[in-house]
Amino acid sequence: MQTIVVLENINPAKRELLRKLSATQLFSPQRIEATRDLRVNKVKELVSFMSESSEREEAVDISRASFITALNIISNILFSVDLGNYDPKKFNGFQDTVISVMEAVGDPDVANYFPFMRFLDLQGNGKKMKAGCERLFKDLFTAGTDTSSSTLEWAMTELLGSPKTMAKAQMEIDRVIGQNGTVQESDISKLPYLQAVVKETFRVHPPAPLLVPRKAEADAEILGFKVPKDTQVLVNVWAIGRDPSVWANPTRFEPERFLGKEIDVKGRDYELTPFGGGRRICPGLPLAVKTVSLMLASLLYSFDWKIPNGIVSKDLDMDETFGLTLHKTNPLHAIPVKKRAIN
Ligand code: HEM
Numbered sequence: 001m002q003t004i005v006v007l008e009n010i011n012p013a014k015r016e017l018l019r020k021l022s023a024t025q026l027f028s029p030q031r032i033e034a035t036r037d038l039r040v041n042k043v044k045e046l047v048s049f050m051s052e053s054s055e056r057e058e059a060v061d062i063s064r065a066s067f068i069t070a071l072n073i074i075s076n077i078l079f080s081v082d083l084g085n086y087d088p089k090k091f092n093g094f095q096d097t098v099i100s101v102m103e104a105v106g107d108p109d110v111a112n113y114f115p116f117m118r119f120l121d122l123q124g125n126g127k128k129m130k131a132g133c134e135r136l137f138k139d140l141f142t143a144g145t146d147t148s149s150s151t152l153e154w155a156m157t158e159l160l161g162s163p164k165t166m167a168k169a170q171m172e173i174d175r176v177i178g179q180n181g182t183v184q185e186s187d188i189s190k191l192p193y194l195q196a197v198v199k200e201t202f203r204v205h206p207p208a209p210l211l212v213p214r215k216a217e218a219d220a221e222i223l224g225f226k227v228p229k230d231t232q233v234l235v236n237v238w239a240i241g242r243d244p245s246v247w248a249n250p251t252r253f254e255p256e257r258f259l260g261k262e263i264d265v266k267g268r269d270y271e272l273t274p275f276g277g278g279r280r281i282c283p284g285l286p287l288a289v290k291t292v293s294l295m296l297a298s299l300l301y302s303f304d305w306k307i308p309n310g311i312v313s314k315d316l317d318m319d320e321t322f323g324l325t326l327h328k329t330n331p332l333h334a335i336p337v338k339k340r341a342i343n
Pocket of ligand 1: 015018022074144211275277281287292
């Protein structure tokens with residue numbers, strides 16, 4: 001399931017296209033607003049899946065389940081179809097996904113069904129353009145799914161490792177939603193502690209720890225360091241997130257540090273830039289923050305969580321595999337225990 005964001009390998013023209021497509025056609029504020037119910041429904045399906053596992057007292061692979069949800073949200077925004085399936089027998093990962101997408105793209109009338117495809121000017125472009133599109137969509141799915149599922153997995157890992165923090169987040173959600181509700185996106189703004197948990201997860205476990213590599217366009221000098229033209233520059237947001245000169249107790253997971261503070265992940269506060277910043281800032285940011293917050297709030301509202309195999313919270317492993325993307329080395333498995341009837 002773990003895939004790597006290899007956006008640095010895309011040529012600049014394609015990257016620009018991917019960016020433009022994301023920002024103007026797919027994740028513009030209007031489009032994000034128009035697809036709100038879709039996200040709520042896809043997260044309801046995640047909760048139903050967890051509910052079935054709960055009845056069987058079965059541990060769930062949190063990263064995999066949230067990956068399917070994130071994938072279906074993006075595939076529905078793009079093509080109004082589910083490309084992921086919670087049943088592993090019916091879903092083999094990106095290969096199947098991209099093939100299904102390409103079958104849709106191969107249809108000459110596709111732009112009638114998916115108006116944004118006109119933007120790509122597909123008509124009559126033949127095999128080469130089709131291959132380009134295949135790569136383009138694959139990159140979009142890759143950039144948006146793995147990053148979101150990794151964030152959710154780390155948030156749940158940290159909360160399972162700190163039962164008090166989990167209880168505090170659950171109490172806040174219960175207070176806002178009441179006993180028999182469903183979490184809506186509009187509730188998230190009323191959940192400052194949940195938002196702080198998400199920010200704290202981004203601080204300690206940024207899914208793209210070195211952002212996307214940059215290259216100096218000209219000789220430069222930064223803080224006395226000479227950076228010659230064409231040097232590859234990596235921004236280590238993982239290290240910034242754990243810098244003791246910036247953060248008190250940097251290795252502790254303490255969402256409280258964000259309460260009452262303006263600091264956000266939108267690229268303006270340089271101590272917390274999990275989505276990058278400036279011209280290259282992640283165009284999927286608004287979608288990602290909404291998706292991750294809604295998934296997390298819904299899982300905490302509907303279920304209590306147990307770690308399988310008698311492992312206690314303090315012994316939960318936090319091993320990270322560090323590369324262009326950051327992953328939990330051993331996938332988190334957790335058992336959902338239903339707290340209330342699922343609507
Ligand atoms: C928690 C979720 C996510 C995180 C942490 C994340 C993070 C990032 C980062 C760090 C970059 C590079 C920015 C830079 O170097 O300044 C990036 C680029 C990108 N992201 Fe995201 N992302 C997430 C979700 C998404 C989603 C949901 C989508 C769309 C479906 C998406 C699409 C893209 C694209 C297309 C780029 C390339 C932009 C470019 O090269 O200019 N991302 N993302």
